[in-house]
Amino acid sequence: MLEHLKLPPSALKLALDLCELTPAQISRDHGIVGQTRAQAALAFGVAMKAPGYNIFVMGEPGTGRLSMVSHYLTGHAERQESPLSYAYVDNFENSREPVAVELPSGEGHAFSKDIEKLIDNILATFPAAFESPSYQQKKTAIERRFNQRYNAAIDLVDTKARAMSVALYRDSDTITFLPIRNDKALDEEQFTLLPQDERDAFHQHTEELEEYLGDVLLELPQWRRTLVEELRQLDTDTIKLALEPLFAALNEKYQNVDDVITYLAEVEKNLGNTISDFLMPSRNQESRESLAKRSMLTEQYLPNILVDCKHDTAGAPVIYEPHPIYQNLFGRIEYLSDQGTLVTNYRRICPGSLHRANGGYLILDAEKILTYPFVWEGLKRALQAGKIEIESPYSELGINTITLKPEVIPLNVKVILVGSRDIYYLLEEMDSEFNEMFRVLADFDDHIKRTPDHIAQFTQLMITQARDSGARPLTDAALLRLIEHSCRLAENQNRLSAHVNLCLEIIAEANLLAGQTKAASIDKTEIELALSAREQRNGRISEAILEEMLDGTILIDTQGEAVGKVNGLTVMDIGGSSFGAPARITTTVHPGSRGIVDIEREVELGQPIHSKGVMILSGYLGHCYAQQFPLAISASIAMEQSYGHIDGDSASLAELCCLISALTRIPIQQGFALTGSINQYGEVQAIGGINEKIEGFFSLCAARGLTGKQAVIIPTSNKPNLMLKQDVIEAVEQGLFAIYTVSNVDETLTLLMGQDAGTMNAEGQYPEGSINFKAVERLKEISDMSADDDKETELGS
16 A cells, blocks of 8 residues: 555665766865855955955854865965064153054064164173273363363462461362461361460461352352263263164165154164163173173063064965954963062063954954953954054953053954854844944855765865875775765755765774774775764663663554554754654543643643644644534643653654544554654645654664564655665665655555545545544544533533
8 A cells, every 4th residue: 555655775865876976076176065155255255345344154063164264265365465564662751652663564573683683783882882082082071171170279279278378188079278387287186286376367267268169169060060961962972973873774774664763763862861871881880791781672672573474474364263362362461570569561562363363364263252251342342443452351340450551553354253153143133233344144054965066076075184184095985985974964865964074083983993904095894884883982872762662661662553652753962973763652532622732741841843743733633624513622642751851843743643543543553653744734744853763763673673564654855865874775675664755644644554544525525434534523523522511511500
């Protein structure tokens, strides 16, 4: 009966031919498999230079999103101009606000080396410049003029003192007066022996001389100021003269770089004070080592090169930031502990990924930038303002951890966010500014059409990855098996899975197995073994469930008949594994008006989609069976021995058939298991996880012993999704197992119950004796019983 619904073995799996793998196709380098829509969107986003055309790459992990973006951007960036280099230098007027210096591309480190050389030249020039004969002669002349003035004033006082018989003594800058007798100065004891009147006269003369000394030395402070100014001017002239040749070459080299010329002028001006303070000959006696001097000059003048493209890497930068915390993205300021105090300067400014990607492309993980605090808002602020500002994000919280405010740097970067669909739609809904800044969506498909070109791309990728990873070469049979596995992952014979990483993992595992057997290449056998080993590693739970079915702990029948019982098919996703398992569905029917009760929903285990599938059953019953009388029924449907949440509507076909069996009391063959979704008109709709579901029931039947009467019923629309394991296909070839496809409920009922379902005629009647006829009669009987109960209730009242 209905043998035309039985699928032949050839329909259970994709059939590929080796001729599809032509050398001409395989030799081409395609990069990524398929994704033409995403590639076109990426190319458009990169070409658009207007602000706001940043790119969001949407797709699930493992679909090659990051690989394609990096590969494309790297090739595109090589044809672009290299970005400018940036450095931070000290602001000599306000050291808390370092100045940004803009340099041509690739000249940042060369500029730093030039400043290092300048420092070395300064250390070699000073204090040697102050020891030259010319400097010493000029210095001596200045000091001589001061001494002559001073000595001339003292000689006037000495002449007057001698006239008063008083001697003038000079000891360094100290002047004393002593009495003279017989051309000899008296000491203190001799002075005390003099008559009182002579002593009084000496005191009077001393006071007069001291007053006269004050008069003649009245301009001494001015003379000293003149001396200091002349010496300072001499030092300044000497420093300037010595520095001019050192800066001349630098000024000529960087004459077209305005920021550098400005900085060199500031350095030259500031060096006057630095040299006077630290590199004068008099200071040299303070035992400052040359290393300490160089370190001091380096900390004060050497530029902090923030970003600088290397000469051997032309083009715009492409930066992927795997850990986009605030400091890694926007830069940070480091601190040193100096006697318990945290100190910093412009040389402690560290660049972030935005600095390194400036002028090019920055790739970020969307989920991570939403996870780390302050990052998303900071990124939007930087893109909107077009500048990078290094600051502490915690200052907004009242925690002031920053002592520098570096000058902002212009920002010109194309940001590419890589994230899932959930994150994209979440940002689009929750952030009104998101669409203004990320106007380009590169949407990655989960599946790729199985065209000859895409197969060529897929095989090329497998071959390339195997070679690059050091694995053994892949045979054509291995490539075909990988294509089959990819189609199984996609659950479609006509599509490849975009999750190519899963196939690359199988290659690595197969290579290990090939090494253990010392095989020269990876063949289909090694691929099969790798797949089986992975299934074995992840199969603990599925094996435990199968054992419980075999020992009767979980009640599933695979032969015989039963009323109101049917084998549904479920699929479970646990961790990285997915497997199918049959589940018993039971239904009871009795007179009443409660309608169809979903027990799973009543106990809050049934999720919304499952509950929707059960509610559709009422619509089907009303449409097909209750056109001439009211639908008055009480029925309960349960997924037996299920203790977790249930979702999806793939059990609705099985639940409806079970309900009709309980209603008509026609038994269902327990050797059948079925899956499928229905609508209110009884059309069977496609469901997911078809391969795992079939294989789960087959494993139970095979463990108990195949009888040839066991089969699975699936929706006709799921035929392209079949990519079954070889043991299932072999059982079908031998007639020990069967797979039927159905497009409506009537076909399903006929297969399950072994009777004709019956087709409604023009008068809305079903053939007598058919399943549908019995369903109508039973519902009418229940409706009449309910009507009689209502009349009795009215009479009693």
